[in-house]
Amino acid sequence: MFSRYSLLPVLIPVATLFLAGGVAHAAPSNAQWQAINVQLTRDHILPRYQTLARNSTELAAATDMLCQQPEQLAAAQTAFHNTMDAWQGIQHVQFGPVEFLMRNFSMQFWPDKKNLTSKQLNELLSQEAAANLTPEYFRGASIAVKGLPALERLLFSDKYQTPYGCQLTAAIASNVATMSREIAEEWESQQLPRIDAAPDGEDYYEDSTEAATELMKALVEPVEVVRDLKLLRPLHKGANKAKPRRAESWRSERSLRNIQLNLAALAELYRGNGSTSVKELLTAEGEAALAYQIDTHFQQLDNQLSSIDKTLYLAVKDPADHATLKQVSDQMKILHRQLEEAMQKLNIQLGFNSRDGD
Amino acid sequence: MTGINRRQFSLLLGGVLISPTLLAQTGGAGRAPLFASAATDRNGLHHLQMVAQDGSVLLDHPLPQRAHHVDLHPTQPWLAAVARRPGRYIDVVDYNSGALIQRVEPDAGRHFYGHAIFSANGRYLISCENNVADGQGRITVRDIEQEFSKVADHPSYGVGPHELALMADAKTLVVANGGILTHPDRGRDKLNLDSMRPSLAYIDLHSGELLEQVEPPAELHQLSIRHLDVNADSKVVIALQYQGAKYDDVPLVAMHQRGQALQLLRAPDNVNRAMKQYCGSARFDASGRYAAISSPRGDLVTFWDSRDGQYLGQCKTRDGCGLAATTLPGEFLISTGSGRLYRFDMASQNRQRIKLDANLSVAWDNHMTLV
Numbered sequence: 001m002f003s004r005y006s007l008l009p010v011l012i013p014v015a016t017l018f019l020a021g022g023v024a025h026a027a028p029s030n031a032q033w034q035a036i037n038v039q040l041t042r043d044h045i046l047p048r049y050q051t052l053a054r055n056s057t058e059l060a061a062a063t064d065m066l067c068q069q070p071e072q073l074a075a076a077q078t079a080f081h082n083t084m085d086a087w088q089g090i091q092h093v094q095f096g097p098v099e100f101l102m103r104n105f106s107m108q109f110w111p112d113k114k115n116l117t118s119k120q121l122n123e124l125l126s127q128e129a130a131a132n133l134t135p136e137y138f139r140g141a142s143i144a145v146k147g148l149p150a151l152e153r154l155l156f157s158d159k160y161q162t163p164y165g166c167q168l169t170a171a172i173a174s175n176v177a178t179m180s181r182e183i184a185e186e187w188e189s190q191q192l193p194r195i196d197a198a199p200d201g202e203d204y205y206e207d208s209t210e211a212a213t214e215l216m217k218a219l220v221e222p223v224e225v226v227r228d229l230k231l232l233r234p235l236h237k238g239a240n241k242a243k244p245r246r247a248e249s250w251r252s253e254r255s256l257r258n259i260q261l262n263l264a265a266l267a268e269l270y271r272g273n274g275s276t277s278v279k280e281l282l283t284a285e286g287e288a289a290l291a292y293q294i295d296t297h298f299q300q301l302d303n304q305l306s307s308i309d310k311t312l313y314l315a316v317k318d319p320a321d322h323a324t325l326k327q328v329s330d331q332m333k334i335l336h337r338q339l340e341e342a343m344q345k346l347n348i349q350l351g352f353n354s355r356d357g358d
Numbered sequence: 359m360t361g362i363n364r365r366q367f368s369l370l371l372g373g374v375l376i377s378p379t380l381l382a383q384t385g386g387a388g389r390a391p392l393f394a395s396a397a398t399d400r401n402g403l404h405h406l407q408m409v410a411q412d413g414s415v416l417l418d419h420p421l422p423q424r425a426h427h428v429d430l431h432p433t434q435p436w437l438a439a440v441a442r443r444p445g446r447y448i449d450v451v452d453y454n455s456g457a458l459i460q461r462v463e464p465d466a467g468r469h470f471y472g473h474a475i476f477s478a479n480g481r482y483l484i485s486c487e488n489n490v491a492d493g494q495g496r497i498t499v500r501d502i503e504q505e506f507s508k509v510a511d512h513p514s515y516g517v518g519p520h521e522l523a524l525m526a527d528a529k530t531l532v533v534a535n536g537g538i539l540t541h542p543d544r545g546r547d548k549l550n551l552d553s554m555r556p557s558l559a560y561i562d563l564h565s566g567e568l569l570e571q572v573e574p575p576a577e578l579h580q581l582s583i584r585h586l587d588v589n590a591d592s593k594v595v596i597a598l599q600y601q602g603a604k605y606d607d608v609p610l611v612a613m614h615q616r617g618q619a620l621q622l623l624r625a626p627d628n629v630n631r632a633m634k635q636y637c638g639s640a641r642f643d644a645s646g647r648y649a650a651i652s653s654p655r656g657d658l659v660t661f662w663d664s665r666d667g668q669y670l671g672q673c674k675t676r677d678g679c680g681l682a683a684t685t686l687p688g689e690f691l692i693s694t695g696s697g698r699l700y701r702f703d704m705a706s707q708n709r710q711r712i713k714l715d716a717n718l719s720v721a722w723d724n725h726m727t728l729v
Contacts, residue, residue, distance in 0.1 A: 102631065105605050113603070143605060206711075210676060213696075344400065352398065352695025352721035353654035353679035357638050358426055358442050358472055358520075358584075 025285045027347035034208035037195050039274045040215055049184040052086035056177040059083045063173040067166040080155050088261035092222040095214045097186035103179050105143045116144040128164045138175040146175050156251040216348045219269045223336040226262050231329045234316045242316035255312035260305050267298035287345050297335040304328050388412030391729035394437050395680055396425035397720035406439040408453050413714040417453045426472030427725045432480045442472040444542040460506050467491055473521045478528035486519035493539045495519035512566030515559040520584045525592045531561045532594055534583045551601050556583040572620045585639050589646035593664050597637035597651050610637050611651050613667055625660055625669045632656045638679040638724050645687035654679040661704055673702050673709055680726035693722035
């Protein structure tokens, strides 16, 4: 027969597992999270979606105008920038109404590794079919041609300059405005009530901590995503090997601005702007140093990105700027790790099987 | 919610569900075992735990690294916790005494993939392994009566063998070759996404002969076949994971019966999208007719009829991954990464949270086993 030997302390009382680490602070209560959830939803998320709805509605009007007055291109481009500003400022929220109907991909199909947006736009432009300009068409259209990257290609090249090209631009802008208004409305009419009702535990959320987990995912995960997709992909293996066309929004020369807006949004989500915040909660847990470090990273990252005086498209090819951007990327990695540590201190489980399954 | 029609569902289940609840069945036996699972605590330490019907902890065995699947021995009071990729241990533990019966380690140049099972007669421990030098999957058979020494070492007929199961004949293995090449030096990096070829392989346990093998169609070669379960009719249900572009919308569930083509299944569009290209666990219910598939990234579990591949409904469960059939037809346990446990009844669509020991603040790992 096989050997049989026993291990010593196999039946450790589970409670003792959690006593390591000095002074015990109780994890934040459901009530504390509820206050933060409500504040962040009302003061951070809703206003940002409302700005997106407003700016994209103005963009739709500006592209309509462009078809009548071709000299209005600069105004349409400005309206595009305002819309992209608003989108970059709320892109970190990947739950709720933006998840329905593929809206997140439809707003911004990117990265586009197979260059589908250009291919499919060219097809639409060569067909010149009136049927492809209707809202009905765009409801079922490919995600590659119904959002902001398609608009960017049209508005920042000469493709819009045919009458049909301009009509297509206006139709896409109208689709973006419709999606944006729907998301803003549904956040107010559906998602806010769900968050308000979380303490009852009978509806969408089982408790306020569960709702907070979604908000905290929106704080932590984008740091890694932005770093990987928007910085490391174009930086590639060095200034002489950089891939500028992998930058987001390079055609409209706003790649760095996007990253700064993403980080500014995360900083606001972290610092709050009212009576309570994630930062304060972390401080109250006895983690003042960590809370301060996270805050400082946001500040320093913004300063570093502001110090770059050219577009990301050019900066990745410049040895000095490449080095600066590599530092930014390294600091974002530290920020991400510290935010994950903060979540552990706050007893927020961002996702175990969903984030690291097998 | 796109839950299925409740009445229709009750009809589907027919007269099967006239049984009392599990609680009533077990009466006062609150300390009787309910399930076992690998878990990770708040300090990042890993455990094999067994929980009683009343939610109390019956076994807490420390593990050296994160584990994946836990298998129950058919006759002995033993649990086997299998290290996840690219780990190098299987702890076989007596859940009554807490004693470690054996720590099984792979040969040099090998590692485990997170899944191993006991043979139906309980004599063998059968594990999926990676032969690192050539990246080929291996199925290793160890004889428990010979101190867990290796008695057979078969090819898995693919790369990255993940979950395996024995068919009803107790001698045919079905193996999910995930197709993804990894190397311990590169951690969990996926090294061959452009050329991966997942497959489902049927292998003779004793001779190692390949009896049958099916693959997804070429255009879906990035659809990794990872988790599976088998019912008494030898029908295999498969949970898939897609490695292609994140906006693709592909089938995420499959069924297979030997001699037939692989049957790829899609949930209704919204649900299929909501599954986020990733399924984590597959289990048949007690009747063997209904299957549950967890999608932890989409925070939901979907239910399927194995007779015709029909999608039946879903249950929202945040970070839910571990699944186990209870003894009642149409009823499953679901465990989550946030440490929760639910009982879900397909007929009533009622999801009931099972209270666990308040001190039990752990993340339940991908798979659970009814004890």
